Amino acid sequence: MADQTIKINLSESKKQKPQSDQLGFGKIFTDHMFMMDYIEGKGWHDPRIVPFQPLSLDPAAIIFHYGQTVFEGLKAYVTKAGEVHLFRPEKNMQRLNRSSDRLCMPQLDEEFALEALKQLIIIDKDWIPSAPGTSLYIRPFIIATEPYLGVTASKHYQFLIILSPVGSYYKEGIHPVKILVENEYVRAVTGGTGTAKTAGNYAASLKAQEVAEEKGYSQVLWLDGIEKKYIEEVGSMNVFFKINGEIVTPALNGSILEGVTRNSIIQLLKHWNLPVVERKISMDEIYQAYKNGQLEEAFGTGTAAIISPIGEFIWHGEELVINNGKTGELSKKLYDTLTGIQYGTEPDPFGWVVKVQ
Template sequence: MSEQTITVTLATEKKAKPDASTLVFGKTFTDHMFMMDYTEGKGWHDAQILPYQPITLDPASVIFHYGQTVFEGMKAYLTKEEKVLLFRPEKNMERLNKSNERLCIPAIDEEFALSALKQLITVDKDWIPTEEGTSLYIRPFIISTQPYLGVAASISYKFMIILSPVGSYYKEGVKPVKIFVENEYVRAVSGGTGSAKTAGNYAASLKAQQIAAEKGYSQVLWLDGVEKKYIEEVGAMNVFFKINGEVVTPVLNGSILEGVTRGSIIELLKHWDIPVTERKITVEEIFEAHKNGELEEAFGTGTAAVISPIGEFFWNEQVIVLNNNETGELAKKLYDTITNIQNGKIEDPFGWTVEV
């Protein structure tokens, strides 16, 4: 598939670009998109870059009925030298194929997909915002398109990539958020699809998120689906805790998404000789550590927000406040380091950034 060429059709009319100060996450889209099709017996074919547009699907398409779909989230950054940088994009393509495998979707050629992405970004380079905290969000995704109401894997698919200039994920910026520990609903279970990036996981999270928002909380802390005591993720992010000088994060267990930012944080902490451990963590342990004065910081990590400090937890009618609701020293250092590497402002000793 690497031998494939990409047909390029440029938009005859360009959209007006929004003021960077008004950008919100995921509402504005660039002039072009990438699309290719999969047909059983033919494989992936007809790769093209074309004007951003609606797509037409049969009402019986498998995606609408059985949710056979996967996606990724990445970002592109424009440096002061006008270089376009991606952050560990090969990890996202690798994870997309892991999700494909779990959802019975044919694998994509990771090298070709990355090449297509670079070409799409080059076409829409002038959409990359340059203001502090902004970037070009990248959404690769695959949907099942076979018109069939039988419960089976589709025999046809569309792989698409769309681009969206974005401001900061959180309107309030990098400030601690309040977290509601969810006791009733669960996001995913080991053996399910929690380790894949697929739509159903996010649909399953909406109810608890709605309840948390009604109570004045920004995100939900998810517990395991069996005993409902082990911490898994926070909102749509991985979660870290600094307890008595050591950083701990839930070990990957089949229901937790293997975040690219998560992996980068672990590498960075080891590089700084800060003790970091992946293990099972109970919510009770976190509240006990706070009671003993040992819980120093907590933060979520993900592509959209990068680092999201946590200032408060609510669990079983108990509230604990971390760091006087201020961003912790480690969270700030991690955020500054990763975003500065992403933006090409400091040296990248890990070889994480890829120039388009």
């Protein structure tokens, strides 16, 4: 970084802030955004906070044609005392760099990127909603901007951070969803880009999601792309199962995204002295556990929902109802604990919270 001074150009007019019950997810954006440019040989330069505005890009920019891009998602929470909390943001910046490496994109100075994020949040602090369950969703992303139709890594990039106040994921309290086990479409495969947070993985998931919704299910459970046998993720979340008292989640295998919430849950469970194991787990095994009455809970984990309890799987036409379709005790406890840490109402034994000051 040649010059780490962030230039600030404040918006002359402020947009009207939405009511907390009108927030939804990812549709409303704050008054400002962070931008920084990269040119090969010069490096990252011109960091700036500017009014939220359209991007002007050449139609031949590589992002439009070859999808060279990575992103992150995290949240800022305001506590009852008015403090602003981030949750393990350094993990997101580390993952952004790992994703960039897979996509042949330049590395960011993680500390500087986090500092930029904090400065942006301070400027748009009034946008952080305070109603229970609401938060400020933070989307850092990097796009390849060089105008060139050759299939090669771009020499120009932009790093941006945009902010969106978001409503509670569970307006009517945490509740379980129905999941279709996906047997046709594949999200990612070993040797592909599944471990990177990059656009193509999400584009690839749209069709299966559309089919699942048409059939009345919320999400799909992704199986591995090789044998279509082993469990990978659920929707765009990691997935956990409680089987006969043990908590199991698929091991990171080269095609599963390494979720920050996933990692936090594993640490919490160990802290509680509960048996938790990361390993290969097949859908056959889940089915057997269900048949034996040992499939006690299942839930997805991610930044948006934190915990998304699974009430039912549909696999080859058969319905596997879990815990009578109700939120399990462990799912609820994990949700309450993690959100409690994030909103500052529970102790933070791991030092996960980073205060924005």
